[in-house]
Amino acid sequence: MGKNNFPKELVPLNTKQLSRGMLNYTFFQHYHEWKRPFWAVKQYDPNENSFIPRSHLGVSINVTHRNWTAIGNMDCDVEPIVDPCGSVVPFIDGWSLECWVKYKEQIIFPSYHKKIKQRLVDDLPIVETEIIENDFTLKINHYTLLDNLFCEYEIIQSNPQQDIELELIIAVRPFNFEGVSPIDSIQYIKDENSFIVNQKNKIHFNFEPDKIIHSNLEFGDSADHIFNITKQIRSNKINCKYGFANSIAVFKLNNLDINKNKIKCLINLNNKTLSQFEDISLDTIKDYWRDITDVGSSFTIPDKKLSSIIKSSLITSLQFIDSNKVTPGAAIYHQFWFRDAAFQLNILDKLGYSRITKKILDTFFSYQKKDGYFQSQKGEWDSNGQVLWMFLQHAMLSNDLSILKDNFSKLYKAVKWIDKNRLTGKKFFSEKYFGLLPKGLSAEHLGLADYYFWDNFWAIAGIKSFMLMCDLVNESNPKEYAKGLLDEYEKVLNESIGNSAKSNQFTALPSAPIKVLDSGMIGSLIAIYPLQVQDWKNKIFKNSVEYVYKNYFHKNLFFQNIIHSGGNPYITLQIAHSFLYYGKRELFNKIFNDVLDYASPTLNFPEAIHPLTGGGVIGDGHHGWAAAEILSALKDSFVFEKGYYSLEKIDLVLLSGIDIRLFESKTEISVKDICLLCGSISLKTRKSKNQIELEITYKSNGFYKDENMIVVLPYIVKSISSQVKELSISFEENESTVYYKANSMKIIFDI
Numbered sequence: 001m002g003k004n005n006f007p008k009e010l011v012p013l014n015t016k017q018l019s020r021g022m023l024n025y026t027f028f029q030h031y032h033e034w035k036r037p038f039w040a041v042k043q044y045d046p047n048e049n050s051f052i053p054r055s056h057l058g059v060s061i062n063v064t065h066r067n068w069t070a071i072g073n074m075d076c077d078v079e080p081i082v083d084p085c086g087s088v089v090p091f092i093d094g095w096s097l098e099c100w101v102k103y104k105e106q107i108i109f110p111s112y113h114k115k116i117k118q119r120l121v122d123d124l125p126i127v128e129t130e131i132i133e134n135d136f137t138l139k140i141n142h143y144t145l146l147d148n149l150f151c152e153y154e155i156i157q158s159n160p161q162q163d164i165e166l167e168l169i170i171a172v173r174p175f176n177f178e179g180v181s182p183i184d185s186i187q188y189i190k191d192e193n194s195f196i197v198n199q200k201n202k203i204h205f206n207f208e209p210d211k212i213i214h215s216n217l218e219f220g221d222s223a224d225h226i227f228n229i230t231k232q233i234r235s236n237k238i239n240c241k242y243g244f245a246n247s248i249a250v251f252k253l254n255n256l257d258i259n260k261n262k263i264k265c266l267i268n269l270n271n272k273t274l275s276q277f278e279d280i281s282l283d284t285i286k287d288y289w290r291d292i293t294d295v296g297s298s299f300t301i302p303d304k305k306l307s308s309i310i311k312s313s314l315i316t317s318l319q320f321i322d323s324n325k326v327t328p329g330a331a332i333y334h335q336f337w338f339r340d341a342a343f344q345l346n347i348l349d350k351l352g353y354s355r356i357t358k359k360i361l362d363t364f365f366s367y368q369k370k371d372g373y374f375q376s377q378k379g380e381w382d383s384n385g386q387v388l389w390m391f392l393q394h395a396m397l398s399n400d401l402s403i404l405k406d407n408f409s410k411l412y413k414a415v416k417w418i419d420k421n422r423l424t425g426k427k428f429f430s431e432k433y434f435g436l437l438p439k440g441l442s443a444e445h446l447g448l449a450d451y452y453f454w455d456n457f458w459a460i461a462g463i464k465s466f467m468l469m470c471d472l473v474n475e476s477n478p479k480e481y482a483k484g485l486l487d488e489y490e491k492v493l494n495e496s497i498g499n500s501a502k503s504n505q506f507t508a509l510p511s512a513p514i515k516v517l518d519s520g521m522i523g524s525l526i527a528i529y530p531l532q533v534q535d536w537k538n539k540i541f542k543n544s545v546e547y548v549y550k551n552y553f554h555k556n557l558f559f560q561n562i563i564h565s566g567g568n569p570y571i572t573l574q575i576a577h578s579f580l581y582y583g584k585r586e587l588f589n590k591i592f593n594d595v596l597d598y599a600s601p602t603l604n605f606p607e608a609i610h611p612l613t614g615g616g617v618i619g620d621g622h623h624g625w626a627a628a629e630i631l632s633a634l635k636d637s638f639v640f641e642k643g644y645y646s647l648e649k650i651d652l653v654l655l656s657g658i659d660i661r662l663f664e665s666k667t668e669i670s671v672k673d674i675c676l677l678c679g680s681i682s683l684k685t686r687k688s689k690n691q692i693e694l695e696i697t698y699k700s701n702g703f704y705k706d707e708n709m710i711v712v713l714p715y716i717v718k719s720i721s722s723q724v725k726e727l728s729i730s731f732e733e734n735e736s737t738v739y740y741k742a743n744s745m746k747i748i749f750d751i
Helices: 008-030 038-043 282-293 304-319 338-350 354-361 383-398 402-406 408-421 453-473 476-502 519-527 539-551 569-581 585-596 624-638 660-664
Strands: 096-103 106-108 116-120 127-132 136-145 148-157 166-173 185-189 194-197 201-205 211-215 237-239 246-252 262-268 298-300 557-560 616-618 639-642 649-654 669-676 679-688 691-700 706-713 719-722 728-732 735-741 745-750
Touching: 096 136, 096 148, 136 282, 148 166, 166 201, 166 262, 185 211, 185 246, 211 237, 282 304, 304 338, 304 585, 304 624, 338 354, 338 383, 338 624, 338 669, 354 383, 383 402, 383 408, 383 453, 383 669, 402 408, 402 453, 408 453, 408 476, 453 476, 453 519, 476 539, 519 539, 519 557, 519 569, 539 569, 557 569, 569 585, 569 624, 569 639, 585 624, 624 639, 624 669, 639 669, 660 679, 691 706, 735 745
Parallel strands: 649 706
Antiparallel strands: 096 106, 096 166, 116 127, 127 136, 136 148, 148 262, 166 246, 185 194, 185 237, 194 201, 201 262, 211 246, 298 669, 639 649, 669 679, 679 691, 691 745, 706 735, 719 745, 728 735
C-alpha cells in the first residue's frame, strides 16, 4: 500500500489542466486580439487584482475566477455551466456559447463589460444574466429540462419609441472557464437553422440567422470579421487543424416579427438529432423542481437571503445526483469520491430524500475490491470508514434496515480491511503512527501523503457504525470481532493523540502524529463534526477548534494554506459546526453568516475563494460539498443527534443554533419532516412578548431505548408550561438548557 500513495485516477485530470495551461500560456499572450473568456480578461489585465505575472510559470490557468453556476437537472447526467458574464458551456470540458450585441458601430462583449447583473430565477437553476447599456439591456436566460439546454437572448430597449439598429450575435467559441477548448470544425445547416460543432454537437436556432461568419486560427477571430467583410469565409463549414474554429450567427433584430422578439438556442445534451425546435416555459421548470422538492423537508425562516441560499443549496445537491453516482461539481469535479459523497448523501437522507440516495449507495459495491477495500481513488484510506458510516446513517434515517441485511457480509469485509491494513507489525512498534492506517493522500487539503488522523477517525466511526449495524440486524459474533478491534484501535489512537497534542505548547492536535501544527490540522476536527467519535470533555479537541479559529482564518473564512490557498466555505462551516456541537451559539452564527456573505450572485460557492478577487482559486466553481454543508448547518441549528453510537440512549439537541435575531423577529421559525436516526421531527417556534412557544411533533422509530430532548434557548427561562413533566433545567451565561423525555409536545417558556 505504501507505494500507492498518490491517487492515480487524478493523473489525467491534472495532466489535462497542465497541458491546457501551457496552451493558454502560448495562445492568450500571442493572440491578444482574440476576445477572451471572462476569467482570462480579468487575469491578463494589469489593472485588476486578478492579474498574474506569467514570466516564470510556463502555464496560464484560471486561479482567480473559478466561479460558475451549474444548471442541470435530475434526468440528465450533464450539467451545463454558466459563467459570470452569461457564457454557457453545454458539455463537460467543452466549447462555449456567447452572446454579443452590435450597436452604433461597436460590439458589446459581455466578458469585457462592466455593468453585469446575474441571478437565479426563483432560486432555481435558471440563470438570468443582464448586460446593461444606456439604450438597452441584453437579457440572457439559461436553463435545462431533461436532456435539453435552452438559451434565450432578448434585447430590451430603454426607450421602446427610439429607433435604434441592433444586431444580436451568437458566437461559438473555442474557450471555456479553463481556457482553450479545441473546436476542429463547425458547419451551418441552413435547412435546420443549426450549427454542428465537432461533427456531433448541434446548436438549433428558433429563427434563421441573417448572416453566418466562420473563421479559424489562420483567418483570426470571427469577432474581427463583423465589420471587415473582405476577410469572411464564404462557406457553410470551417475546419481548423489547430482547434480554433469559431463561428457567429448574426440576427438583425429590427427584421423580427414583433411577436417573436427572442432569439433562442436549443442544444441536446445527449447529442440527439432534433426534428424541430422545442420550446418550454419557465413555469415548466418551476413545476419540475417543485414536484421533486415537495417530498422533502421544508424550512420557514424570516430571512430572505438565507431562505434563498437554502433552496439553491438543496437544488445543487439534487442536480449533482447522476444516474449512478453523486459528484461534487459539474465541471472539473464531475467524478465520484466517497469523501464528498459522505457529506452530500447524508444531508439528503436527513432531508427526506432517501429514495434518491439509495440508488447511489447501491452502486458502492462496484467500487469494492476483493479484499474489502472501497476504492474511488488509490492511496486514499478514508473510504471504508465513510462507506460504513453512510450505510448505517442511511438505514436509520430511512427506517429501512434491508440495505444492511442485504449487504452485511460486504460491510463486514470492509471492517476486516481496516483491521488488516493498520500498521501493527513489530517493525512499526516504536513509531508514533503504530496501529494507525498507512501513509496516504486522502483529503488533499491536509497536505502530502501522511499518517493522517482524518483517515483513522473515519475508520473508528466506521467500526462504531458497524457495531450498531450488528445490534440492529442481530449479528452477535461480528459485533464481538468489531468490539475487539475498536478497543485495541482506540487505545493506540488515543495514545497517539495524547502524545501528538503534548508535543506542542497549545495542547492541540496536528493533522498527523509526526507533524507540527499547521492549517492541515483542520482534518483532525472531523472527530467532532460530523463523526462524534471523541469524548466531549476532551480538551484537546476544544483547544484544536479554538486554535484553528484564532490562527487560520482570513477575512472571516478558514484560509487553507496547503494546496487550496484560499478561503474554504465548506471547511469554514465545519469549524462553525464544531462550535455548535460545543454549545457556542454566537460563534456558530457569526461564522455561518460570514460564509453566507461570500455567496455568489447565483447563490453558490466555489471550493475555495481568492482573498482579493472573491473568485474561486481551485477546483469546481459551483461546489456540491459546500452546498451540503450549508444545509447541514441549518438543519443542525434546529436539531442534531448527540451520542448515537449506542442503542441504549440518544439525545436530540433542539434550537441550539438558531440565531437570536430570528427569535427576535417574532415570526414563526419552523422545520418540517427532518429525518433522525431515532425517527422524525417537526418544530415550530415563535417569540411573543416574554414567551417562547415551541411545538414539537416527534415520531420515534423505536431503535433507541432512551430518547431525550435538550432544548437550548438564548434566554434565561423563568418558568415552563408543558403537558410533559420537566426533567431538569440548567443555565449558562445567557442561555437556558431544558431536558425532557422525547415526545410530541407543546411547551411555553416564560423568559
